[in-house]
Amino acid sequence: MDERAVLEELKKYRKMDLKYEDGAILGSMCTKPHPITKKISDMFFETNLGDPGLFRGTKKLEDEVINNIGKFLNNPNPFGYIISGGTEANITAMRAINNIAKAKRKNHKTTVIMPETAHFSFEKAREMMDLNLITPPLTKYYTMDLKYINDFIEDRNNKNDISVDGIVGIAGCTELGAIDNIKELSKIAEQNNIFLHVDAAFGGFVIPFLDDKYKLDNYCYEFDFSLNGVKSMTVDPHKMGLAPIPAGGILFRDKSFKKYLDVEAPYLTDIHQATIIGTRSGVGVASTWGVMKLFGEEGYKNLASECMDKTHYLVKEAKKLGFKPVIDPVLNIVALEDDNPEETSLKLRKMGWFISICKCVKALRIIVMPHVEKEHIDKFLGALTEVKKN
Numbered sequence: 252m253d254e255r256a257v258l259e260e261l262k263k264y265r266k267m268d269l270k271y272e273d274g275a276i277l278g279s280m281c282t283k284p285h286p287i288t289k290k291i292s293d294m295f296f297e298t299n300l301g302d303p304g305l306f307r308g309t310k311k312l313e314d315e316v317i318n319n320i321g322k323f324l325n326n327p328n329p330f331g332y333i334i335s336g337g338t339e340a341n342i343t344a345m346r347a348i349n350n351i352a353k354a355k356r357k358n359h360k361t362t363v364i365m366p367e368t369a370h371f372s373f374e375k376a377r378e379m380m381d382l383n384l385i386t387p388p389l390t391k392y393y394t395m396d397l398k399y400i401n402d403f404i405e406d407r408n409n410k411n412d413i414s415v416d417g418i419v420g421i422a423g424c425t426e427l428g429a430i431d432n433i434k435e436l437s438k439i440a441e442q443n444n445i446f447l448h449v450d451a452a453f454g455g456f457v458i459p460f461l462d463d464k465y466k467l468d469n470y471c472y473e474f475d476f477s478l479n480g481v482k483s484m485t486v487d488p489h490k491m492g493l494a495p496i497p498a499g500g501i502l503f504r505d506k507s508f509k510k511y512l513d514v515e516a517p518y519l520t521d522i523h524q525a526t527i528i529g530t531r532s533g534v535g536v537a538s539t540w541g542v543m544k545l546f547g548e549e550g551y552k553n554l555a556s557e558c559m560d561k562t563h564y565l566v567k568e569a570k571k572l573g574f575k576p577v578i579d580p581v582l583n584i585v586a587l588e589d590d591n592p593e594e595t596s597l598k599l600r601k602m603g604w605f606i607s608i609c610k611c612v613k614a615l616r617i618i619v620m621p622h623v624e625k626e627h628i629d630k631f632l633g634a635l636t637e638v639k640k641n
């Protein structure tokens with residue numbers, strides 16, 4: 252095929268895809284990347300951070316991006332990477348917890364406490380590292396029951412039983428946007444010398460920029476490295492950071508954690524490699540650097556406010572039509588109670604609406620990303636009303 256034919260053929264495939272701007276994508280935590288990232292992608296498309304000695308400028312960008320993200324997460328000295336996504340970031344944090352535990356006790360089964368609302372990337376980590384996951388009961392706000400955690404750890408300590416090696420707190424859970432009480436989890440982690448990882452894959456680019464008027468009394472919004480017990484965080488630029496895929500982020504409190512991830516990499520320009528993925532493009536790094544410079548704190552504050560205003564609009568209009576949110580929106584995520592979410596979601600899909608559903612509660616799930624406008628919300632609620640009538 253000549254170049255023209257190749258491009259013509261590819262256009263046929265691309266036309267089969269949905270477009271964010273059409274507003275029918277309501278169940279995605281990704282959105283249309285900022286336009287500047289097209290130009291940045293073109294500049295950095297051949298870079299490979301898997302061999303950083305060859306791409307020193309791009310590696311310098313990654314270090315600056317990690318520091319810039321660290322700044323809005325109250326970490327003056329972060330260590331980390333911009334990697335394939337939140338899944339790789341969470342698995343990386345579990346690698347660190349597992350390797351720290353194994354270094355203390357050889358035949359120990361690493362035990363990690365995390366909520367049932369945790370993203371399924373932790374199930375992949377469990378399977379890969381044979382982790383022992385403990386899921387405490389949830390409160391009515393869909394956050395982990397702190398008394399249960401304290402009692403569980405105390406009981407283990409009293410029995411001199413297998414200790415708890417890690418705790419995972421979610422700052423903006425996938426299904427509902429609920430934020431665990433990271434402040435209390437940090438105290439528990441510090442008192443018991445347990446590694447606390449915060450999965451803020453979605454919330455990391457929202458919570459630091461959230462105006463107080465959107466904050467609910469039932470949740471604690473302190474969630475970052477300002478809490479001494481927090482040892483690592485997942486924060487994904489390719490969600491509310493408006494970077495193109497792939498751009499997940501893993502940050503550790505400092506560089507002392509690198510030794511728990513390093514693997515010898517003899518034939519690279521570096522002698523060690525800490526990331527799970529080897530060869531990795533620098534496009535996500537450069538795009539994140541660019542969008543963060545373009546937006547600044549004000550830009551992300553405006554973005555968070557715009558999405559929260561549309562979220563509250565959706566809830567207000569849905570309530571008028573008799574639909575009930577599972578919880579008041581914590582972030583730009585709405586879960587509407589539904590007696591048969593699978594069926595409703597399928598009917599909506601046939602009408603061209605792509606929402607998702609919750610697992611932890613019978614509900615429809617809508618993520619009000621920047622590409623979702625009020626007109627899309629109005630049309631969606633019209634379709635939902637029609638589906639529920641029949």
Ligand SMILES: CC1=C(O)/C(=C\N=C/Cc2ccc(O)cc2)C(COP(=O)(O)O)=CN1
Nearest residue numbers: 279280281336337338370424425450452453
């Ligand atoms: C709290 C948390 C998440 O909500 C999460 C992903 N969430 C949602 C991923 C998603 C994105 C677009 C889409 O159309 C559908 C789903 C991940 C994994 O992030 P990923 O590997 O970048 O998908 C980790 N933690």
